Amino acid sequence: MRMWHAFLAAGALVGREIDQQLKGEGLSHTQYEVLVRLADSVAGRLRMSELADALYTSKSGLSYQVTQLEKAGLVRRETCPTDVRGIVAVLTEQGRTRLREVAPGHVATVRRALIDVLTPAQSRAIAEGLGEVGRRLAG
Amino acid sequence: MRMWHAFLAAGALVGREIDQQLKGEGLSHTQYEVLVRLADSVAGRLRMSELADALYTSKSGLSYQVTQLEKAGLVRRETCPTDVRGIVAVLTEQGRTRLREVAPGHVATVRRALIDVLTPAQSRAIAEGLGEVGRRLAG
Numbered sequence: 569m570r571m572w573h574a575f576l577a578a579g580a581l582v583g584r585e586i587d588q589q590l591k592g593e594g595l596s597h598t599q600y601e602v603l604v605r606l607a608d609s610v611a612g613r614l615r616m617s618e619l620a621d622a623l624y625t626s627k628s629g630l631s632y633q634v635t636q637l638e639k640a641g642l643v644r645r646e647t648c649p650t651d652v653r654g655i656v657a658v659l660t661e662q663g664r665t666r667l668r669e670v671a672p673g674h675v676a677t678v679r680r681a682l683i684d685v686l687t688p689a690q691s692r693a694i695a696e697g698l699g700e701v702g703r704r705l706a707g
Numbered sequence: 708m709r710m711w712h713a714f715l716a717a718g719a720l721v722g723r724e725i726d727q728q729l730k731g732e733g734l735s736h737t738q739y740e741v742l743v744r745l746a747d748s749v750a751g752r753l754r755m756s757e758l759a760d761a762l763y764t765s766k767s768g769l770s771y772q773v774t775q776l777e778k779a780g781l782v783r784r785e786t787c788p789t790d791v792r793g794i795v796a797v798l799t800e801q802g803r804t805r806l807r808e809v810a811p812g813h814v815a816t817v818r819r820a821l822i823d824v825l826t827p828a829q830s831r832a833i834a835e836g837l838g839e840v841g842r843r844l845a846g
Contacts, residue, residue: 571825571834572817578837579718580763581844624719678711682840686710690836695710697829698717701821705720 582681589677593670594640598625598633600674603642603659603667612659615648619657624706642666721820728816732809733779737764737772739813742781742798742806751798754787758796763845781805 586597595603605622606612614622620630634657637643642663648654659667686694725736734742744761745751753761759769773796776782781802787793798806825833 570838571830572821574834574837574841575718575721575821577763577841577845579714579722581841582714583718584763585844624716624723681844682711682714685840685843686836690832691710693829693832694836695713697713697825697833699709699713701824702713702716702720704824705724705820706716 578682582678585677585681586674589673590670593673595670596633596636598623598630599637599642600667600670602630602633602637602657603663604671606643606657606659607664607667612664613646613656615651616645616655616657637663640666717821721817724816724820725813728812729809732812734809735772735775737762737769738776738781739806739809741769741772741776741796742802743810745782745796745798746803746806751803752785752795754790755784755794755796776802779805 583597590597590600601623602619605619606614616627616630616634619634620627623630625633634643634645637657638645642660644658644660646656646658648656683691722736729736729739740762741758744758745753755766755769755773758773759766762769764772773782773784776796777784781799783797783799785795785797787795822830
């Protein structure tokens with residue numbers, strides 16, 4: 569249970585640091601992760617359902633965040649040419665530029681709050697242990 | 708960064724398991740944690756500001772959750788006798804009973820999703836590493 573409380577507290581506190589840093593950039597953490605996933609995907613586009621799965625978020629929650637990104641001109645929605653039911657989120661050029669501007673500050677925050685605090689052995693244990701936790705629950 | 712993604716994914720997925728299990732009991736995770744903190748405190752009472760600090764949550768977010776608990780009869784608010792500005796959350800008898808009913812299912816969920824998946828060495832490394840992360844950010 570000591571581990572569980574450390575996990576809960578670190579999750580909440582690292583999350584708070586990230587939220588504060590990204591808020592200064594006008595993005596939520598989910599919005600930032602949407603931009604990252606789109607930038608990493610083929611042609612900067614993913615189905616909304618794929619995005620929701622990748623971010624472990626509900627479709628309704630994701631839909632709201634993508635609407636905010638659309639209003640900011642960073643993402644646009646398109647209907648999926650191969651699936652009439654599917655809607656695709658597409659990264660705009662402006663979105664790609666914005667991500668390039670915001671990413672260094674975000675990475676620095678994660679590094680300062682989490683990565684730099686851990687020993688290499690602790691990092692490895694977290695990558696392996698929590699990786700397995702994630703795979704089992706996602707499976 | 709592999710560690711960071713494992714940490715993010717495990718946080719989201721374990722959180723989802725817990726939310727689903729507690730939703731069946733009519734509680735949010737924050738509401739459950741409020742009941743636990745009050746039950747662990749002297750005379751089942753804490754200032755709202757102490758609760759917000761302990762749960763790493765905003766005062767406005769906490770206020771909403773405590774209002775929901777009040778409506779369910781599990782917590783009541785009182786003015787603090789030693790501090791005119793302070794409002795105290797008090798666990799009711801019904802709240803204590805409800806926590807006793809709900810806790811075993813919650814603990815079983817945390818155990819199944821997280822604790823049982825990790826090796827003892829991983830658990831120790833996570834407790835120590837993330838404990839240090841939390842202490843630095845809370846400090």
